Amino acid sequence: MTIKELMNITKSISLFQEAQTLFPGGVNSPVRAFRAVGEQPLFIERGEGPYLFDVDGNRYIDYVLSWGPLITGHAHPDVVKAIQEAALMGTSYGAPSPLEIELAKSIMEFMPNIEMIRFVNSGTEATMSALRLARAYTKREKIIKFDGCYHGHADMLLVQAGSGVATLGLPDSPGVPSAVASDTLVAQFNDLESVEALFKKYPDQIAGLIVEPVAGNMGVVPPLPGFLEGLRKLATEHATLLIFDEVMTGFRVHKGGAQTLYNIKPDLTTLGKVIGGGLPVGAYGGKKEIMQMVAPLGPMYQAGTLSGNPLAMSAGIAALSLIRGEEVWRKLEQAVVKLEAGVASASKQAGIPIQQTRVGTMFTTFFSETKPVGWNTVKVADKVQFGKFFQKMLENGVYLAPSQFEAGFISTLHTDEIIDKTIEAVTESFRTW
Numbered sequence: 001m002t003i004k005e006l007m008n009i010t011k012s013i014s015l016f017q018e019a020q021t022l023f024p025g026g027v028n029s030p031v032r033a034f035r036a037v038g039e040q041p042l043f044i045e046r047g048e049g050p051y052l053f054d055v056d057g058n059r060y061i062d063y064v065l066s067w068g069p070l071i072t073g074h075a076h077p078d079v080v081k082a083i084q085e086a087a088l089m090g091t092s093y094g095a096p097s098p099l100e101i102e103l104a105k106s107i108m109e110f111m112p113n114i115e116m117i118r119f120v121n122s123g124t125e126a127t128m129s130a131l132r133l134a135r136a137y138t139k140r141e142k143i144i145k146f147d148g149c150y151h152g153h154a155d156m157l158l159v160q161a162g163s164g165v166a167t168l169g170l171p172d173s174p175g176v177p178s179a180v181a182s183d184t185l186v187a188q189f190n191d192l193e194s195v196e197a198l199f200k201k202y203p204d205q206i207a208g209l210i211v212e213p214v215a216g217n218m219g220v221v222p223p224l225p226g227f228l229e230g231l232r233k234l235a236t237e238h239a240t241l242l243i244f245d246e247v248m249t250g251f252r253v254h255k256g257g258a259q260t261l262y263n264i265k266p267d268l269t270t271l272g273k274v275i276g277g278g279l280p281v282g283a284y285g286g287k288k289e290i291m292q293m294v295a296p297l298g299p300m301y302q303a304g305t306l307s308g309n310p311l312a313m314s315a316g317i318a319a320l321s322l323i324r325g326e327e328v329w330r331k332l333e334q335a336v337v338k339l340e341a342g343v344a345s346a347s348k349q350a351g352i353p354i355q356q357t358r359v360g361t362m363f364t365t366f367f368s369e370t371k372p373v374g375w376n377t378v379k380v381a382d383k384v385q386f387g388k389f390f391q392k393m394l395e396n397g398v399y400l401a402p403s404q405f406e407a408g409f410i411s412t413l414h415t416d417e418i419i420d421k422t423i424e425a426v427t428e429s430f431r432t433w
């Protein structure tokens, strides 16, 4: 069965037909097309708190939350007000504004390890720039990334990548020059030996080691004890920069990101998603000594027409101020733990084996009997079972990421009542398996 046959989504169907004549695959980002789970995406009319409403008037509890950014839910009044007030003052200046200082200081309060920062417009720009910086600083060319980790779509990072690349089962993307890809070395997540082997093979050639400290783009895979510590030690020994890509984990696994949760100091950090409060923002930052390489202070060039955009800065400031308190995090944690327990008990009753992973407000339910510790143990998950679960949840009013290899997210507006409703949907989905 496909979503088309199961649900009343007439308007989405006709919009998708038109969209396919306009956009490749009908979408502006690949995983949105629902290819792995039903061949028909929903077209969304609006978001409100924990809910999404499609153009046919169906309401869903949303666990995608724009793929992570909306930690305060859809259209939070404070965020909307901040954007409205900013818009009245002009939508872009192409000149510095005090809002940039305010958001930077707010981020640094959460992540004191960041001494200097540069705002960009997306996570892709942030990781791309951080790698250029690592190369400029170390005067080396090679980088190490991990199989199944996703860092945006820049050429040198589209090698054995997670997220949509993994979901669609694509080989490494055509169009990436082989000369560029050959400088990208790939290690296995949670496998320090695979990293050591690369350092041995390419002595004094590795500029940066980039990692999602909690992998989120192959589904959530937490670091095993000692893994991040080991990376820190190896990077230091080999004078390679350790880059934590916290575009997803920043303000998701802990209010201070993975670097605070695991108490590891990366040399550079990349951010995005939550820091824009639902508007397009990215950032990279870290040690002053390294960031001083960036133009105009230093020689490494990187620029952006809309970087530090006042609307985006205002939305980010409002969102971060809503998640500053301890109480908010206690509630978020409580909600997600309850959800996890509900899913566990429903699947157990139905006799369907699953593996649940979670760190902070990010989680995944893998249909698998194998504990996920890296891409090799993740990719064995049963995608057919997941597709069935996805469709049943959608029918029962819950919108999950349309792929087995993505993280789920909750917001501060996923109240107890919302979680209860979700658990009912899970129970009903498994009951009618």
Ligand SMILES: *Cc1c(COP(=O)(O)O)cnc(C)c1O
Pocket: 121, 122, 123, 124, 125, 127, 150, 151, 152, 153, 212, 216, 217, 245, 246, 247, 248, 249, 272, 273, 282
């Ligand atoms: C989403 C994501 C990116 C890319 O960010 P975009 O804003 O989509 O360009 C990079 N790294 C990680 C870890 C991400 O989750």
